[in-house]
Every structure is written in structure tokens, then in C-alpha cells.
Amino acid sequence: xxxxxxxxxxxxxxxxxxxxxxxxxxxxxxxxxxxxxxxxxxxxxxxxxxxxxxxxxxxxxxxxxxxxxxxxxxxxxxxxxxxxxxxxxxxxxxxxxxxxxxxxxxxxxxxxxxxxxxxxxxxxxxxxxxxxxxxxxxxxxxxxxxxxxxxxxxxxxxxxxxxxxxxxxxxxxxxxxxxxxxxxxxxxxxxxxxxxxxxxxxxxxxxxxxxxxxxxxxxxxxxxxxxxxxxxxxxxxxxxxxxxxxxxxxxxxxxxxxxxxxxxxxxxxxxxxxxxxxxxxxxxxxxxxxxxxxxxxxxxxxxxxxxxxxxxxxxxxxxxxxxxxxxxxxxxxxxxxxxxxxxxxxxxxxxxxxxxxxxxxxxxxxxxxxxxxxxxxxxxxxxxxxxxxxxxxxxxxxxxxxxxxxxxxxxxxxxxxxxxxxxxxxxxxxxxxxxxxxxxxxxxxxxxxxxxxxxxxxxxxxxxxxxxxxxxxxxxxxxxxxxxxxxxxxxxxxxxxxxxxx
Amino acid sequence: xxxxxxxxxxxxxxxxxxxxxxxxxxxxxxxxxxxxxxxxxxxxxxxxxxxxxxxxxxxxxxxxxxxxxxxxxxxxxxxxxxxxxxxxxxxxxxxxxxxxxxxxxxxxxxxxxxxxxxxxxxxxxxxxxxxxxxxxxxxxxxxxxxxxxxxxxxxxxxxxxxxxxxxxxxxxxxxxxxxxxxxxxxxxxxxxxxxxxxxxxxxxxxxxxxxxxxxxxxxxxxxxxxxxxxxxxxxxxxxxxxxxxxxxxxxxxxxxxxxxxxxxxxxxxxxxxxxxxxxxxxxxxxxxxxxxxxxxxxxxxxxxxxxxxxxxxxxxxxxxxxxxxxxxxxxxxxxxxx
Numbered sequence: 001x002x003x004x005x006x007x008x009x010x011x012x013x014x015x016x017x018x019x020x021x022x023x024x025x026x027x028x029x030x031x032x033x034x035x036x037x038x039x040x041x042x043x044x045x046x047x048x049x050x051x052x053x054x055x056x057x058x059x060x061x062x063x064x065x066x067x068x069x070x071x072x073x074x075x076x077x078x079x080x081x082x083x084x085x086x087x088x089x090x091x092x093x094x095x096x097x098x099x100x101x102x103x104x105x106x107x108x109x110x111x112x113x114x115x116x117x118x119x120x121x122x123x124x125x126x127x128x129x130x131x132x133x134x135x136x137x138x139x140x141x142x143x144x145x146x147x148x149x150x151x152x153x154x155x156x157x158x159x160x161x162x163x164x165x166x167x168x169x170x171x172x173x174x175x176x177x178x179x180x181x182x183x184x185x186x187x188x189x190x191x192x193x194x195x196x197x198x199x200x201x202x203x204x205x206x207x208x209x210x211x212x213x214x215x216x217x218x219x220x221x222x223x224x225x226x227x228x229x230x231x232x233x234x235x236x237x238x239x240x241x242x243x244x245x246x247x248x249x250x251x252x253x254x255x256x257x258x259x260x261x262x263x264x265x266x267x268x269x270x271x272x273x274x275x276x277x278x279x280x281x282x283x284x285x286x287x288x289x290x291x292x293x294x295x296x297x298x299x300x301x302x303x304x305x306x307x308x309x310x311x312x313x314x315x316x317x318x319x320x321x322x323x324x325x326x327x328x329x330x331x332x333x334x335x336x337x338x339x340x341x342x343x344x345x346x347x348x349x350x351x352x353x354x355x356x357x358x359x360x361x362x363x364x365x366x367x368x369x370x371x372x373x374x375x376x377x378x379x380x381x382x383x384x385x386x387x388x389x390x391x392x393x394x395x396x397x398x399x400x401x402x403x404x405x406x407x408x409x410x411x412x413x414x415x416x417x418x419x420x421x422x423x424x425x426x427x428x429x430x431x432x433x434x435x436x437x438x439x440x441x442x443x444x445x446x447x448x449x450x451x452x453x454x455x456x457x458x459x460x461x462x463x464x465x466x467x468x469x470x471x472x473x474x475x476x477x478x479x480x481x482x483x484x485x486x487x488x489x490x491x492x493x494x495x496x497x498x499x500x501x502x
Numbered sequence: 503x504x505x506x507x508x509x510x511x512x513x514x515x516x517x518x519x520x521x522x523x524x525x526x527x528x529x530x531x532x533x534x535x536x537x538x539x540x541x542x543x544x545x546x547x548x549x550x551x552x553x554x555x556x557x558x559x560x561x562x563x564x565x566x567x568x569x570x571x572x573x574x575x576x577x578x579x580x581x582x583x584x585x586x587x588x589x590x591x592x593x594x595x596x597x598x599x600x601x602x603x604x605x606x607x608x609x610x611x612x613x614x615x616x617x618x619x620x621x622x623x624x625x626x627x628x629x630x631x632x633x634x635x636x637x638x639x640x641x642x643x644x645x646x647x648x649x650x651x652x653x654x655x656x657x658x659x660x661x662x663x664x665x666x667x668x669x670x671x672x673x674x675x676x677x678x679x680x681x682x683x684x685x686x687x688x689x690x691x692x693x694x695x696x697x698x699x700x701x702x703x704x705x706x707x708x709x710x711x712x713x714x715x716x717x718x719x720x721x722x723x724x725x726x727x728x729x730x731x732x733x734x735x736x737x738x739x740x741x742x743x744x745x746x747x748x749x750x751x752x753x754x755x756x757x758x759x760x761x762x763x764x765x766x767x768x769x770x771x772x773x774x775x776x777x778x779x780x781x782x783x784x785x786x787x788x789x790x791x792x793x794x795x796x797x798x799x800x801x802x803x804x805x806x807x808x809x810x811x812x813x814x815x816x817x818x819x820x821x822x823x824x825x826x827x828x829x830x831x832x833x834x835x836x837x838x839x840x
Contacts, residue, residue: 327723328722349719363708374698
């Protein structure tokens with residue numbers, strides 16, 4: 001039985017980023033042997049408070065105690081070594097060095113023999129660590145660039161676990177993992193609890209949080225709203241605490257309206273350098289076509305290939321009028337849009353303003369006069385204002401940089417970028433990854449409105465509930481092929497789909 | 503319990519931070535710096551710094567750097583550093599002056615000589631820059647490395663052409679051009695052209711977006727290789743015109759002419775408020791305001807008797823500090839708000 005010893009105590013913590021107040025007098029305690037979930041909307045302060053505990057940044061004001069002692073870690077390395085390890089939301093590995101070098105980054109001195117680092121010793125320690133955690137598909141001497149996103153996350157988990165942390169902080173990591181990856185993570189978390197250690201778990205998936213966590217602490221706008229114990233879990237109550245208002249229990253669409261027979265986008269036996277071999281697909285007018293599978297099944301490559309981002313070795317992608325899509329310029333000219341699963345690195349200019357990001361798709365639309373070269377500032381402002389208003393992007397000004405926004409609002413900017421030019425075909429790769437329940441609901445409503453307006457959407461997702469809830473037709477892929485095609489029906493369940501994924 | 507308090511969140515502080523984060527603060531800061539420099543040197547020189555004669559000297563000295571830097575902002579906006587701007591300008595100055603003198607020697611008219619000089623300078627600069635951009639995109643070599651090679655190559659060509667000699671344009675011709683304000687007209691027309699292209703057309707917006715995130719720009723249908731060529735061509739135009747302005751100003755060319763032009767241009771761009779990493783916070787007047795600031799700084803230090811070697815050191819240090827201040831936030835940190 002877990003004891004009630006307090007492991008971490010955060011008292012009256014404030015954190016400001018410029019004029020933005022990220023934490024406002026936050027206090028909470030974490031007991032030993034507990035998996036504590038931090039839950040809240042994007043921008044509520046979850047990552048901020050945990051990153052402060054993990055030594056990533058100092059608070060503006062406030063104090064912490066760890067194992068009863070004052071705790072003010074000067075760096076992540078220090079925190080890691082002294083008992084608090086964190087797996088971050090963003091990429092936390094360096095691609096051009098090996099798995100072993102990533103795991104012991106900053107701690108190389110451990111393997112020093114005189115002035116030289118004993119590489120063999122480092123490799124052996126890594127192999128031992130990976131074997132101990134049951135990781136068999138990653139080699140110690142493998143460069144991280146050769147690993148896929150999920151494997152990189154597993155390396156980060158291993159890196160954290162080397163130090164046997166008293167507190168393991170898992171920040172929005174599970175969205176980067178497929179089902180087997182998630183199972184691995186959950187087993188690590190359970191082992192922490194069993195060993196009388198603790199976990200701070202951050203995720204936007206309420207079901208996952210309720211299943212994995214012993215207690216949930218809810219944050220809203222940088223303030224702790226309350227803590228709910230497992231016995232008292234009630235989804236509607238937690239959602240209400242998170243967003244401060246009532247939200248419908250089911251935010252997916254509930255119609256069975258169907259779609260037109262008209263094919264608007266067609267992949268004809270496309271083959272790519274990796275993943276796809278003679279792959280066919282048809283997207284219809286007014287259809288939401290869902291594609292699901294494990295992360296390496298090739299579904300992400302499908303989205304990229306359809307948008308002209310992937311070099312085709314064979315086959316072709318065509319629109320209804322026969323136009324061949326072989327690069328992004330042609331795709332956009334023909335009113336296609338693409339939301340990448342890697343939002344921050346591929347879909348946004350983080351150091352640019354909201355205005356510049358949304359306006360980037362409208363240079364040819366917002367011309368001053370006819371085909372002239374000049375852009376009208378007024379038209380551009382209207383173009384952006386409409387999206388900021390329609391999508392309720394939470395910002396003090398459209399001239400603020402996108403990197404000051406929360407994840408959900410960043411994703412709204414990406415959506416705005418593609419909705420503004422009135423895209424007819426949208427390819428959405430994991431569009432709700434890392435966004436909270438409120439933003440999710442808004443995005444689903446938007447997708448439905450677009451469908452009703454005759455737009456076509458290709459929804460690529462690792463969340464089966466989302467695919468079932470939103471798609472007119474679901475394709476399940478495995479090894480670059482479609483293994484199952486299901487129409488929207490009432491009886492469609494995750495279990496039916498999972499069988500064909502694994 | 504140890505209190506790690508740094509500062510209490512206060513509304514005054516938040517207001518000050520809001521001002522600091524405001525986009526207009528970034529834009530106006532270079533002007534404020536220039537005014538402070540002028541004020542400081544005015545005090546130090548007992549007002550001699552602000553004498554109209556000295557201000558005219560500063561403006562004339564700044565004109566070459568301002569012209570080259572205005573073109574250079576197009577290249578810097580894409581997040582690329584060009585180290586061959588100075589060498590290109592000087593080579594254009596050399597070749598076009600040689601062509602002018604050859605025409606005069608052959609009995610051609612001054613007017614014909616001037617037109618040929620102008621055309622050769624611009625075409626050669628555009629060609630060199632276009633060639634550099636194509637080399638970079640076709641061979642997939644970073645712009646920085648290509649321009650290092652070009653800088654060395656162009657300097658060697660100039661050395662081969664000039665040897666130890668000095669080319670001199672007859673002073674009555676340069677005086678005639680200067681008296682007709684031709685150098686101001688060249689700069690003014692080019693600057694107006696650059697402002698329109700950079701701030702009011704798709705080209706400028708796209709260059710800035712590529713500098714902000716190249717991958718994102720590609721996914722938005724903006725291909726770097728096409729726009730990099732455009733940026734270099736416009737940059738080349740600035741260098742060709744800068745060479746003309748330099749000839750009008752000094753009237754002679756030797757292998758030591760404008761030896762610090764590249765450094766001055768880069769320093770001007772960053773002092774003018776632009777990041778060497780380019781991107782959305784780029785603006786075309788950075789080169790101009792920066793050129794005036796660099797020249798004013800140099801002029802002021804000379805007036806107060808600072809050693810010339812020390813002046814070079816101060817400029818180098820300043821450049822380093824500005825580049826360091828503009829470093830981008832590293833990836834892998836948590837999103838600020840949650």
C-alpha cells in the first residue's frame with residue numbers, strides 16, 4: 001500500500017512569460033506511490049509547473065520542497081540526477097548522435113577514463129538499460145535520426161528511467177505513441193507506483209487520464225481548480241472544472257448523412273520511396289475519410305503524398321479535373337490544404353505573428369488590384385481577422401508571435417491558414433494531437449460544417465474514437481496497405497478496427 | 503522553505519513588458535540607438551559631431567553601405583548570411599571603372615562610358631549573385647559556404663585585374679555626377695524599389711516566411727530555391743548600384759578599396775534591427791538606419807580620438823553582441839503557456 005508521505009510540495013508559485021501569467025499562486029502536493037494527473041486546457045499551466053519542478057526553468061515567485069528539503073533545481077540535469085526526471089512534450093532527443101549518447105547526454109563524465117570517454121562502457125550501460133526495460137527494437141549505437149517518432153520517445157523514457165527517478169513527469173507524451181508504445185509507458189508508470197515512487201502525468205485524453213491516474217489535479221488559466229480522487233471520477237465534472245462551463249458528453253457528430261459520389265481526389269497506384277506500394281484511394285465531395293493504424297503503417301505518408309510532399313516513384317495523384325498533384329504549389333493552387341502532424345516544426349512559423357502565419361496562404365488572394373504584384377494590407381487584415389474571430393483564437397493581438405500561444409490556439413492558427421483560402425480539400429494529419437477537449441470540440445464542429453458545405457476532408461488519426469466519431473468511411477492501414485474499409489455505422493467499435501491494425 | 507522569488511508580478515512591470523514585446527518597439531529601437539549615439543558623441547565633442555558639415559560627411563560615407571545593405575536585407579531575410587557582398591561590390595567597381603577608362607582611351611564619349619559602366623556594374627553583380635544562389639541550390643551547399651568561396655574567388659580576380667595599380671576616374675567627371683546628386687538618386691530609387699518589393703509584394707512576404715520556417719514555407723507552396731535566386735538577384739542589384747555610388751564618392755579603385763564593406767554591411771543590417779537569422783522581423787530600412795549608425799559610430803570615435811585598431815575591435819564586438827542577442831530560442835523547451 002502506498003504511504004501518504006509527501007514527496008513534492010509546491011507552494012504559492014507564480015510564473016510569468018512577459019505579460020502572460022502562466023501560473024498564478026499555484027500550490028499542490030504529490031504523495032509517494034501515486035500517479036497524479038495534471039489536467040487542464042491548453043495554456044492552463046500544466047507543463048509550466050512540472051517543468052519548473054524538473055529544473056527546466058525557474059519560477060517567477062514561489063517555493064518547492066522535495067522529500068522534505070527545499071528544492072530549486074538549477075538545471076534539468078541536476079533534477080534528473082537528484083530524483084525528478086521529465087519526458088517533454090516536444091522532441092527531446094538529438095538526431096545526429098547515437099541512442100547511448102542521447103541517454104547520457106550531459107552525464108558523459110560517468111564514463112571518463114582519464115581524459116577519454118569510454119564509449120564501450122557507455123554502450124554497455126545503454127544496452128543493459130534497454131534490456132532491463134524490455135526494449136528490444138532499439139540499438140545502443142543506432143543514430144537517433146534512424147528512429148521513428150515513437151522510438152525516439154521510448155529513448156527519452158529510457159533516458160529518464162536510468163536515474164530511477166522518485167518522480168517521473170510525463171508531459172503529453174502518449175499522443176506521440178501508438179497503442180503498444182502507450183502500453184509500454186503505462187507499464188513504466190505502474191512500476192513507479194509499485195516501487196513507492198510517483199508520477200506526474202499530463203495528457204489531454206480524459207479517458208486515458210482517468211484510467212491511469214490515482215488522482216487528477218485540474219488547472220485552469222494558471223490556477224489550481226481542485227483535485228479529484230479516483231473514486232470520485234466523473235467525466236462531466238472534470239470537463240466542467242477544466243473549462244469552467246458545461247460541455248456535451250459526446251462531441252463527435254451524430255449524423256449518418258453520407259457524401260456525394262463525385263471523386264475529388266484520387267491516388268492511383270502510388271508508390272513512394274518508403275511505406276507505400278501501389279496504393280489506391282478515392283476521396284469524395286463532402287466526405288470525411290478517416291485513415292487509422294499504428295504510427296508506422298504508412299498513413300502519414302499517404303497524407304504527404306496526396307499533398308505533393310512525398311516523391312512518387314510510380315503512380316499519380318489527380319484531382320477531379322485530371323490535374324496531377326506533384327508538388328505543394330500545385331496542390332495549394334487547386335485549393336488543397338495540409339495540416340501536418342508536426343505542428344510546430346512544419347505547419348507554423350513560430351517566431352512569426354498570427355497575422356503572418358494565416359496570411360501566408362493568401363498572398364495571391366489579397367492582391368491590391370487584379371493580377372498586380374502589390375498586396376492590399378486592408379484585404380490581408382480582413383482575411384486574418386475573419387479567421388481569428390471565427391475560430392475564437394485566444395490572443396491579445398493578431399500581431400503577437402505564434403509561439404506565445406497555447407497548443408490548441410496554435411492549431412487553430414494552422415486551421416485558419418487553410419480555411420481562409422476556402423480550401424476544398426483538407427488533409428488533416430493528427431489535427432487534434434495535443435489539444436484540449438474544448439478546442440477538440442470546436443475543431444470537430446468545424447470539420448462537420450466544412451463537410452456540410454461540400455468540402456472534402458482526409459482525417460489521419462491515431463485516435464480510433466476520433467476516426468469512428470467523425471468519419472463517413474474509415475480505412476485501417478497496416479504495412480502500407482488498406483486492411484479494412486468500414487462505412488459509418490452505429491455498431492462500429494474500436495475493437496473491430498484494432499484487429500486489423502496489429 | 504527556501505524562497506526562490508525573483509520578482510513579484512506587478513501591473514507596472516507587465517505594462518513595461520508589453521511595451522517591450524510590442525512590434526513597434528523592435529522597429530523604433532534602431533532609431534532610438536542612433537539618437538543616443540548622436541547625443542553621446544555630441545556631448546563628447548562639444549557639439550562638433552552634430553555640425554551640418556559632419557552630418558553630411560556621415561551621410562555620404564553611409565551611402566555605399568546603405569545601398570549594399572538594402573539589397574543585402576533580401577538575402578538576410580531568408581536566414582542566409584552572404585559573405586561575398588563586399589567582394590562582389592568591389593569587383594563590380596573595378597570592372598566597370600576599367601570599362602569606363604577603356605572607352606575614354608578609345609575616344610568614346612563620357613556619356614557612353616558612364617552608361618556602359620553602369621550597365622556592366624549592375625549586370626555583373628546580378629550575375630555573380632545569381633550564380634552563387636544557383637550553386638547553393640543546385641549543389642545543395644549552404645549559402646554561407648558558397649559565399650565564402652565566392653568571396654575568395656572574387657578577391658583573387660580583382661587582384662589579378664588590378665595588381666598594385668589604382669584606377670582613377672577623372673575628378674571632373676565624379677564631381678559632375680556628385681553635383682547632380684546622381685549617387686543620391688541611385689540610392690533613392692533603389693531604396694524605394696526595395697521598400698515596395700519587400701513590404702508590399704508577395705516576394706518580400708515570402709522571403710521573410712522562408713526565413714522564419716523553411717519547411718512550413720515549402721508546405722505552403724513557397725519553394726526556397728526560387729525565392730533564394732530572387733533574393734540574390736535583388737541583392738546583386740544593390741551591390742552593382744553600391745559600386746556606382748562608391749565610384750562617384752571616391753573616384754578611385756585599388757585592392758584596398760572598401761576592404762571592410764562586407765563587415766560594415768552585416769553590422770549595418772543587424773544594428774538596423776534585423777536578425778542575422780532573418781525571418782518575420784526583417785525590414786528593408788534596417789540596412790539604411792544601420793549604415794548611418796555604423797558610420798556615425800565610426801565617425802564619432804575618430805572625432806573623440808579613439809585608435810583606429812580599437813574602432814575595428816569595437817565594431818567586431820558589437821556585431822558579436824548583436825548576433826548573440828538575436829539567437830533563437832532553442833527547441834525542446836516547453837511551450838511558455840502550458
